[in-house]
Amino acid sequence: MAEGDCHGRDCHAGDASLPDDLLVTAHRVGSRVLIAAASPQAHAAGVPPGMALTTARALHPTLIVRDADPQADRADLVRLATLLARRWSPTVALDGADGLVIDTTGVAHLHGGSEEAMARRLIGLLARFGFTARVAVADTPGAAHALSRFGARRLCLCPPGAQAAMLAPLPPAALRLEPAQRDLLRTFGIATIGQLIAMPRAPLTARLGATLVTRLDMALGAVGEPIDPIVPREAIAIVQRFSEPIGTAEAIAHWLGLLVPRLAAALTTEGVGARRIELVADRVDHIPQRIRIGLARPSRDPAHILRLLLRRIEDIAPGYGIDAIALHVRAADPLAPQPLAERLDEATPPDLAPLIDTLATRGARTWRTRPVESDVPERSVAAIPPLDPPARAGAAPPIDDVARLNRHGPLDPWTPLWPRPVRLLARPEQVDNVLSALPDQPPRRFTWRGVTHRVIRADGPERILGEWWRRPSERQSVRDYFRVEDESGARFWLYRRGDGERDASGDLRWFLHGVFG
Numbered sequence: 001m002a003e004g005d006c007h008g009r010d011c012h013a014g015d016a017s018l019p020d021d022l023l024v025t026a027h028r029v030g031s032r033v034l035i036a037a038a039s040p041q042a043h044a045a046g047v048p049p050g051m052a053l054t055t056a057r058a059l060h061p062t063l064i065v066r067d068a069d070p071q072a073d074r075a076d077l078v079r080l081a082t083l084l085a086r087r088w089s090p091t092v093a094l095d096g097a098d099g100l101v102i103d104t105t106g107v108a109h110l111h112g113g114s115e116e117a118m119a120r121r122l123i124g125l126l127a128r129f130g131f132t133a134r135v136a137v138a139d140t141p142g143a144a145h146a147l148s149r150f151g152a153r154r155l156c157l158c159p160p161g162a163q164a165a166m167l168a169p170l171p172p173a174a175l176r177l178e179p180a181q182r183d184l185l186r187t188f189g190i191a192t193i194g195q196l197i198a199m200p201r202a203p204l205t206a207r208l209g210a211t212l213v214t215r216l217d218m219a220l221g222a223v224g225e226p227i228d229p230i231v232p233r234e235a236i237a238i239v240q241r242f243s244e245p246i247g248t249a250e251a252i253a254h255w256l257g258l259l260v261p262r263l264a265a266a267l268t269t270e271g272v273g274a275r276r277i278e279l280v281a282d283r284v285d286h287i288p289q290r291i292r293i294g295l296a297r298p299s300r301d302p303a304h305i306l307r308l309l310l311r312r313i314e315d316i317a318p319g320y321g322i323d324a325i326a327l328h329v330r331a332a333d334p335l336a337p338q339p340l341a342e343r344l345d346e347a348t349p350p351d352l353a354p355l356i357d358t359l360a361t362r363g364a365r366t367w368r369t370r371p372v373e374s375d376v377p378e379r380s381v382a383a384i385p386p387l388d389p390p391a392r393a394g395a396a397p398p399i400d401d402v403a404r405l406n407r408h409g410p411l412d413p414w415t416p417l418w419p420r421p422v423r424l425l426a427r428p429e430q431v432d433n434v435l436s437a438l439p440d441q442p443p444r445r446f447t448w449r450g451v452t453h454r455v456i457r458a459d460g461p462e463r464i465l466g467e468w469w470r471r472p473s474e475r476q477s478v479r480d481y482f483r484v485e486d487e488s489g490a491r492f493w494l495y496r497r498g499d500g501e502r503d504a505s506g507d508l509r510w511f512l513h514g515v516f517g
Contacts, residue, residue, distance in 0.1 A: 022060055026053045027068040036068035040132075073097065080129065081230040088122065093227040099148070101141050101227055119155050141227060142219030143167060146174035146193075163220050168194030175215040184208060193219075236270065236329040238263045245284050245321025249313050252281070255325055256309055263327050264302040273298025273335030279309060281316055282324040289316045296356040296366075296387045298333040304354055308361050356386050375464050377424060377513060418462055419483070421493045421514030428511035431494065438508075439500030442482040446494065448512050453486040463499075478505040483516070491516035 023039045024047060033053040047056045047063065056063055074097065081100055085092040088111070091103035104118065111118040119135045126133040136147035138158035143166065147156040150170045158166045167174070170193050172185045185208070190196060196204070196216055205213050217223040238259050246252065256279075267274060275298055281289040291312045299305065316322075356366050367383040374380045433447040442458030460482035466474025481495040493514040498506025 022047070022062060023064045023066070024056065025066050025068040027070070036070075070097065078230065080126075080131070082232045083129075085230050085232050088125075091227070091229045093229045095141070095145060099145065101144065103227070103229075104137065116155070116157055119157070123155065138163060138166070140219055140221045141225050142175065142215065143221075145176060146170055146219060150174040161221075164197055167219060168192060168197065172196060175212070175219055177212060177215060181208065181212055233270070236263070236266050236274075236332070237326055238266065239324065239326040241324045242322070245323045247318035247321045249316075252313055252316060252318075252322070252325070253310055256306060256313075259325065259327055260302045260306045260309065263329070264300045264305070267300035267329070267332070267335075270332070271334060272332040273300050274305070274329050274332050276329070276331040277305065277309075278328045278330050279312075280326045280328065281318070281322045282326070283319045284321045284323050285319055287319065289318075289322075291315055292330075294357075294360055295353070296360070296385065297353040298335045299353070300335060304357070308357055311358075311361050353387060374467065376467060377420065377464070378428075379467075381424070419516075421491075422517040424514045425512065428495070428513045431510045431512050434510045436496070436510075440480065442484055443494060443510060446510060446512075448492075453484075453490070453492070455484045456487055457485040459483045461496075464495075476502070476504040478502075481513070 022042050022045060024042050025036045025038075026033050027036045028034075035047060035049050035051045035053060035056055037049055038047050042060075042063070045060060047060065053065065057065075074094075077094060077098070077100070081092045081094060084100065084102060089102050089104055089107050093101045095101045102122075104115070108115050108118045111121050115137050119137055123133050123135055134148045134151070134154050134156075136144045136151060136156040136158065138144040138147060139160055140163060143158055143163040146167055147158060147170075150173070156166075172190060172193055173182050174193065175196075177185075185196075188207075193216070196212075197220070201213060214223060218225040240255055240259055246255070263274075263277075274295060276292065276294050279291040279293075281291075283289065291309065293305075293308045293312065295305075295308075359366055366386045368386045369381050370384050372380050372382050429448065431446040431448045433445065433452065434443050435445040436443040440461055442460055443455055445452065445454050447453070461480035462482075464479045464481060466477035468475040477497070478499045479495045479497060480499065481493060483491065483493055485491045492512055493516065494510055494512050496506070496508060496510050498508045500508065
């Protein structure tokens, strides 16, 4: 039995502008704000989980605090457990908020040959996924839990039947006791598990309760401990084999008409809708033909899925014949019943999902844009799937939060005060032969893609400063944007890098960033 105590990498580990030595996450417990998790450097600096945030800030004013997200942490832990259940051992269960229990009985020879080699490979596997882990291998889940969290080594191997000796020097908190039980043991002067093991069971049960004795017996192996494993969802696949190969579009369409309803029934049984489906046609010469379709919204409508597949039949090269057809669901999302309108005469918005799926099947790319809180133009817009639901409003700020003083609500991200071009270039392109007067005059002439444009109208400048909190190189950067119109009526969005007064603000080169409609 292997127990892993996994700690996820913090969400800003890849940002070079943020120091990661004193990083913690905090959550509210009652009326107090406590440290939920801390980086190793914060641990060494005397900021452990459970400390009040005010105390931690008093000790280290430069402490970086991020909000804890227990639901996201648990979802990540479930995904990790599912991954290990598929690649490591069939029995993997959650253990608290930051641990996994893995039944390694009979799998050591598949991962290095010995338990130590297996444990080291497991630590390496978790490191590749961004987790720092402590691993203990023992006969019981309770002993593995205690040794992984309270042991002195990052990798601990407990010999068979040696749980009592290995657990003896550990504190009673390693037995997963309630806070009240730990306080009671501290009152009685019991500081190690070895003292509990030496005590008679009857007085121990009478004074401290049966739960403590059960936990102790579970760790020692005297009482069995059931675990609730994570069961990975089986992939949905519908397969049809033929006694005689088929090779015509009509035959393929006929069998797809029979297979797709079976696929929809399987999706209904699982309570999910397909997002990506792959059709695999196995030819007699063992060269499979594959067709992949994606859906903008989870669906199990057999008529719609069949229409998408039939449009791609011409992509199948049957060769000397096809002896099997399979439909694989590569991605699926939960699909709950959809609510009906309250009134029969109520106008319902059109469903764009079939149109988007049809366009995607024909090779078109569709997306939707959403605003991002950033002054830098190329960072202020992000592409998202066309039918993603709008972002939910965040929780209301606390009663003592200064944000409650704002009575105007959030600003409109698409404000017309500073118009933006219809088309932004993927990357600003440098323009040449620019004629302009410093420090704040628009260009009078410029050359872009070999064509010279003479400016007859201009508006600006609109000054945009760099986002200094992202990287140090943007602390002094300045862009002055101008909207200009040339003799032919074409309108462009250009900017000069630098303010024309300080050399540190930019090199005064001009770039074209967008084109107005």
